[in-house]
Amino acid sequence: MSSEAPTGESSLAACEAVGKTYERSGSRLSRGGESVTALADVSLSIDPGEVVGIAGPSGSGKSTLLHLLAALDTPTSGTVYIDGEDTGEWSAGQRTRRRLTQVGLVFQRFHLLSSLSARRNVALPLVEQGVSRAERKRRAEQTLAQVGLEDRRGHRPGSLSGGEQQRVAIARALVTDPQLIVADEPTGELDTETGDTVLELLTDTDDEQRAVIIASHDERTLSYTDRVIRLLDGSRVDE
Amino acid sequence: MRGRRIPGIVGLGFRRVWGRLTGSTPGRTFVSIIGVAAAIGVLVTVTGLSLGLAASGTVASEGVNYWIVPDQQSVGSTPLAYEGASLGSVHQSAAQIRQDDRVDYVTPVAIQPIRLDPPNGDRTYVLALGIVADESDRTVAGVDTGALTPGDPFYADGTYAGNWTGDLVASPGVSEQLDVEPGSRLSVPNQNRSFTLRAVSEGTADVSAGTIPVVVVHLSELQAVTNTTGGDQADQILVATSDDSVRTRLENIYPRTSVQTRSGFSQLSPRVTSLAFAMAVAAGLIALGVGVAFVATLMGLEFTATRRSLAAIQAVGYSRSSVVFLIMTETLVVTLIGGVIGIALGWIGIVGLNAGVARSFDLAGAARFDPLLVPYGLCAAVLVGVLSVGYPLYIAYRTEPLEELTR
Numbered sequence: 001m002s003s004e005a006p007t008g009e010s011s012l013a014a015c016e017a018v019g020k021t022y023e024r025s026g027s028r029l030s031r032g033g034e035s036v037t038a039l040a041d042v043s044l045s046i047d048p049g050e051v052v053g054i055a056g057p058s059g060s061g062k063s064t065l066l067h068l069l070a071a072l073d074t075p076t077s078g079t080v081y082i083d084g085e086d087t088g089e090w091s092a093g094q095r096t097r098r099r100l101t102q103v104g105l106v107f108q109r110f111h112l113l114s115s116l117s118a119r120r121n122v123a124l125p126l127v128e129q130g131v132s133r134a135e136r137k138r139r140a141e142q143t144l145a146q147v148g149l150e151d152r153r154g155h156r157p158g159s160l161s162g163g164e165q166q167r168v169a170i171a172r173a174l175v176t177d178p179q180l181i182v183a184d185e186p187t188g189e190l191d192t193e194t195g196d197t198v199l200e201l202l203t204d205t206d207d208e209q210r211a212v213i214i215a216s217h218d219e220r221t222l223s224y225t226d227r228v229i230r231l232l233d234g235s236r237v238d239e
Numbered sequence: 240m241r242g243r244r245i246p247g248i249v250g251l252g253f254r255r256v257w258g259r260l261t262g263s264t265p266g267r268t269f270v271s272i273i274g275v276a277a278a279i280g281v282l283v284t285v286t287g288l289s290l291g292l293a294a295s296g297t298v299a300s301e302g303v304n305y306w307i308v309p310d311q312q313s314v315g316s317t318p319l320a321y322e323g324a325s326l327g328s329v330h331q332s333a334a335q336i337r338q339d340d341r342v343d344y345v346t347p348v349a350i351q352p353i354r355l356d357p358p359n360g361d362r363t364y365v366l367a368l369g370i371v372a373d374e375s376d377r378t379v380a381g382v383d384t385g386a387l388t389p390g391d392p393f394y395a396d397g398t399y400a401g402n403w404t405g406d407l408v409a410s411p412g413v414s415e416q417l418d419v420e421p422g423s424r425l426s427v428p429n430q431n432r433s434f435t436l437r438a439v440s441e442g443t444a445d446v447s448a449g450t451i452p453v454v455v456v457h458l459s460e461l462q463a464v465t466n467t468t469g470g471d472q473a474d475q476i477l478v479a480t481s482d483d484s485v486r487t488r489l490e491n492i493y494p495r496t497s498v499q500t501r502s503g504f505s506q507l508s509p510r511v512t513s514l515a516f517a518m519a520v521a522a523g524l525i526a527l528g529v530g531v532a533f534v535a536t537l538m539g540l541e542f543t544a545t546r547r548s549l550a551a552i553q554a555v556g557y558s559r560s561s562v563v564f565l566i567m568t569e570t571l572v573v574t575l576i577g578g579v580i581g582i583a584l585g586w587i588g589i590v591g592l593n594a595g596v597a598r599s600f601d602l603a604g605a606a607r608f609d610p611l612l613v614p615y616g617l618c619a620a621v622l623v624g625v626l627s628v629g630y631p632l633y634i635a636y637r638t639e640p641l642e643e644l645t646r
Contacts, residue, residue, distance in 0.1 A: 100556025
């Protein structure tokens, strides 16, 4: 199913010898900053229909890799491909647009807008896409029903449990029907039972065109994936 | 599809503000709205007071388009001045204007407080307007003058020896105050003169600034009881015409006088009344300053506190222009809500001010709520929003989605 050889231009998402270095700003007394390598020479390829886990301890580079694959960031070396296109050639605006249309993001802390109802949170990307009000409502309610929250659509995040909030976040990621779902520690703030429900929702995809990438340090979470890419100190260790 | 984006974002901005106001932590948004409301309330009240002051120099009358009033900035050089600026030889000037075919009606107006002794009540001061009556049932200061004998018989070509009519028309406020009805005799204390109440006008007496109880009498009779016959003085000349070309002629009747058009915002010019204009400008600047400081700071704090939500919005794919539009919408929604509340507060302020003035000085209408104050207040609120949106935008500009979401 997977193709570990870098075939960026033909995969849904791929990295070719990707590296990411951050400049940590220095103190007032010291000159310049310190370079921190978050990722070094990482290559991978993800095909449509795959559910891929990215594993590693804290600081191993999981989130950095996830952000590169979600077009939230750009590498300092190597190439990241999404749908066969080099993301390094995209402008910031193009990356934003691609996130809107091709990527669904799920965060550990949900990052829902507290002032909006569950339905309006789910419909958030559709507003930017210019979808009509009636269609936004229909699709948001349909997606909420998909994650079992049709009766909670009018509730704001503050009155939802952690598991319900994460399900709303998953619905927000799914509502645009993206090719790629990227989830960063999606069960990190949930109990085991709720986490299982969330993972089932994330990985239970019949869409052969969609891939799901889940970053986690939790083996139970990773057991829901088809295969696992393991990172340690910014490098792959599963090859 | 893209065409629906902007209305969608505007709706989102409304929803977010509403959500914050009805959520568990409305604090900063609520305080922002209160800040704008207070600023706009002060603006509306002070501007209403300015309008009242600006308008207080003219007497409203149906069909009257122009008022010739002394130039307040050159009191000492007006044709005749006492206790402020007055016009002299007004009967003669009015007659001269009346000869112009383009003029429908002209009357000098003297405004003087006089004391009257009612038959059954206490001696009371009332505001008296002296006019040259028309043959038609014309209203002056909201009082129907039809009951006055046409012309100004007592004037008698400046001899002040004509027939003393004693005609007096009162507004309802005066008739209630003096407890008199048509036919009642009202004597002038310490003078061998008296007036007879001919009618109580059903109209509301309006001396531009609002409702003030007034009586209307013949000009020469008012001049006689107030000892202002010398120089034939009056405060202004009202001219009703449908031909705007008359204005030039009116401007040449008296040197150093102003020809004013209908009262209201048009009077807010330094030429007409610099004090009122200065008050309005000062109120505007203070309101803008206070409003901008409040909104910029508190909305800035709001967006700083909710940077993560801005970051989430950007992360799901909102462009920078959309985020800018969203922030502008939210800021404008806050200032507009504040503006609407502020206009209501301003109206309450004006009513309260007038009530206070009425209670303290037995006069009403120090301030005036012109309907134009509504769009004026809303425009000021929008201006506050536009001027204060910079800081929230700066906060948004500095927000890095990745940094915020991974913090």
